[in-house]
Amino acid sequence: MTAKNAFYAQSGGVTAVINASACGVIETARQHPDKIANVYAGRNGIIGALTEDLIDTSQESAEDIAALRYTPAGAFGSCRFKLKGLEQSKAEYERLIEVFKAHNIGYFFYNGGGDSQDTSHKVSQIGDKLGYHITCIGIPKTVDNDLPITDTCPGFGSVAKYVAVSIKEANFDVFSMAKTSTKVFVMEVMGRHAGWIAAAGGLARGSDSDGPHIILFPEVPLDEARFLARVDECVKKYGYCSIVVSEGVKNAAGQFLADAGTKDAFGHTQLGGVAPVVANLVKSNLGYKYHWAVADYLQRAARHIASKTDVEQAYAVGKAAVEFALAGKNAVMPTIVRTSSKPYTWEIGSANLADVANVEKKMPAEFITEDGFNITPACREYLQPLIAGEDYPPFVDGLPQYVVLKNVAVPKKLTTEFHVK
Structure with a gap:
């Protein structure tokens, strides 16, 4: 043959x-x-x-x-x-x-x-x-880790490692300046419907005083009053509050906090940046000085x-x-x-x-703490080996040093052209 x-x-x-x-x-x-x-x-x-x-x-x-x-x-x-x-x-x-x-x-x-x-x-x-x-x-x-059946999805472990390392290092920065400067730091990560990437930030937390003190998951609707009370509590207790927020966080009505009002080519809602929304929520209600960052492409390109x-x-x-x-x-x-x-x-x-x-695997309830703001030991046990x-x-x-291929074209054999709409 x-x-x-x-x-x-x-x-x-x-x-x-x-x-x-x-x-x-x-x-x-x-x-x-x-x-x-x-x-x-x-x-x-x-x-x-x-x-x-x-x-x-x-x-x-x-x-x-x-x-x-x-x-x-x-x-x-x-x-x-x-x-x-x-x-x-x-x-x-x-x-x-x-x-x-x-x-x-x-x-x-x-x-x-x-x-x-x-x-x-x-x-x-x-x-x-x-x-x-x-x-x-x-x-x-x-990177979203949301395919069913497979234990994990290639691409996720590296994003998880980047997010955990980044929030760990940012925590040291914010804590150093918290006495006279920034009190609240918000880091936005990818994840439209599933909070796996945000959950990875929890790996940086070695003790109660370590950040992230709060993780906001798409699976848990944001209760503004409870969230603000927790932020205030962390600042008063630890001197600062570190937050990891998934881009797909929704309010109590089920609406994306950062809905940009457009759709991508797959028909998914385009999200316009939730970190500044959360940061401004803190500023307008608590008055704390804040800083926010969006990991965006950096998290998935960090080879x-x-x-x-x-x-x-x-x-x-x-x-x-x-x-x-x-x-x-x-x-x-x-x-x-x-x-x-x-x-x-x-x-x-x-x-x-x-x-x-077309099946989406979300974070199981047993991976999220009862208050909805962090990961459980079971989640940590699942995540830890994936960043190893x-x-x-x-x-x-x-x-x-990365490779750039020649990408030589195969000669065309068809006389008709096809235009993708």
Whole structure:
């Protein structure tokens, strides 16, 4: 049987370790030239497949592919583009099959979060309906840690480590100046509906006096009176109050505190910054001097402080995706299975894409303290191993050295063009 080509693409917000998954896919595929001829990457995610803008990864050296393991962001470009059902997006699906046929692509590896796994699932279904079988494997990735079934999501551990380190260091800064200056510090982190990233800030708290003294989760509606009373109590007791707030915190009426009034390409509410909202709430009611910061892209781009556990798991799911495909599996996603917390051990499992697509895993109630403002010991036990270990990139002249691939285009074979709306 003639070897087929594989299509790999990155989707959604990138992470510090998504390229480690790409490295796992490409290096593993290169070990099986009798079954996978080439790995073509989509330039800017699945948009690259629709527009026949494919990247020939065979043009990259083994050294540069290996360097993806310690390079952040998306080496091939990512996108936020959601395919709907077959009838609604029939033209897009027909175009995908047309491109796959033209380039002898028999394997589809899509590296992303919940919406991306939904796309992987749909592509696995439409191939046969349109007369062209394609093996589809989803590869988990999301800093939000909100994919179901898998114990954790590659990308999350490194964000968690960055947030815990950042709030720990900021606490030292604020405490140093609290006598005469800032009394309240607010750090905003990502997390629209699930508070996993905010929860990671709690790892910085070694004792009651250590911050963050308050964590605001999307799962817990903000009670302004209770929140302000806690802030006031912390300032009077510890000299300052350190707060980690998830971008998706809602008020008692269920409205986002920071709703910007717009939607992204996946149909999600665009959030406009909750840290200043919370800080001004403190200022207007308590009068304390404040400072706020938004981690934003810094938290997901910080490869210099990535979790070793996260890097290893990101590579492992990329490797497993190829192995699953070659073993004849289809419409599945590799998962991380925790086999022990103390000592921490894990292995690769699998989940059906039908069970993963469009399902969001939120913080369980037992991970949030009864007052709603911090994490429980059970949550700490879950989180701690995910930030463990360091995996530094090489440094030159004091700066990390990351790889920039050549990203040579695959010659187009189709005469028709396709424009993505």
